[in-house]
Amino acid sequence: MRVMMPSALRSYTGAGEVEAEGDTLAALLDDLDRRYPGIRFRVVDEQDRIRRHIRFFINGEQSFDLGLKLGPDDEVYIVQALSGG
């Protein structure tokens, strides 16, 4: 499926849009980490909590559920939520 990357993660992917696989959001993140080692820990912590300034949008809808089911035609945006100076 298509995954859109925020600028903060393009040092890993080299591109703003990548292809990855997974039947859940968690599985998608595992696949991204295989392709781009280290990327998962930057967006999800060791207790599987989504980091405070990261958001996931699937087909335009925000989700905080790593167990969310995904299909091959879904479109996932990983978004950095700016705050502070």
Place this chain on the structure above:
Amino acid sequence: MSEVTLLIATRKGAWLLHGDKQRRSWRVDGPHFLGHEINHVMLDPRDGRTMVAAGKTGHLGPTLFRSDDRGATWKEAARPPAFPKTEDGEGPSVDHTFWLTPGHADEPGIWYAGTSPQGLFRSEDGGDSWSPVSGFNDRQGAKKAAGGAQEGTPDGPKLHSIIVDPRDKKHLYLGMSGGGVHESTDRGATWKPLIQGLEVVAGFDAANIAFHDPHCIRLCPSNPDRLYQQNHCGIYRLDRPSDTWKRVGKAMPSEVGDIGFPMVVHPRDADRAWVFPMDGTDVWPRTCPGGTPSVYSTRDGGESWERQSSGFPAGQVWWTVKRQAMTADRADKIGLYFGTTSGEIWASADEGGSWNCIASHLPEIYAVEAVTA
């Protein structure tokens, strides 16, 4: 003498300042990791080329970067410090790695890291992959003591001042900004508190280790039985085998006080040490006392203190110096360096006798280390 390089960690990246042999002119190398909050950059003195930097960004979680060529190129660590995942998912997560310490000279590749929330981690492969030191992180009451984002100090309590006794690789010390000083004699398997003689904020129980807030602990390389400590409640010295700290800061001028963050010791003279006091009155402004920056130096183990402020502005100065942001080189006449919260680097080539600003307009400075070629 050898050329000195300063490793500067800031709120927005890292810089290296390369000095000439006279420590008069400095060449700027950076920014590295622009936009990353870099809490510490350290060189491995055992090989003289491995460097580790602790970073995170405003959005992304924490990580570490490694260099095998003294900072020319960097690569992210394969497995940065992280707590074990708990079944309920309510366990701690590393917000940032705060402190880095290369291991004993006889243990190449071993590094230690302190995090916020307060955890101790060890690497056995030169900082590429890290594991929790369970003897510390899992000890009784540790989960409560580690502290979360809303506990302890406002940016999260820090595990800091990880010290390896140069005579004994199994002998470790560390400080917890919320939790006191701890000592291990079995390479981190077991720990005991080392807080006797330390004061806490008035009205609280000094026997409760949670109320202890060491800011920076240093061991004297020339006498590893002597430690100095800048604490939330004063400046202390400890001479082992005694377990009782002595508040040597009582000899500081009363109008300045003995509150501050950094502590610097002389590499070859255990009676010499330096502090940078800050204002710890009423609401704790944490600025130069009276708006007048001053380094204080002792030549007699803290029994007396001498003001060293030649070269500093005379007044209306309101920055301060954080706990990792003051250090010394190892030259015959040692150089002293500190970085300010307003992004200036100040240097002295004569052991604090006179000071020059050698860099300015950097982001807020978190840490300064001095290494030689």
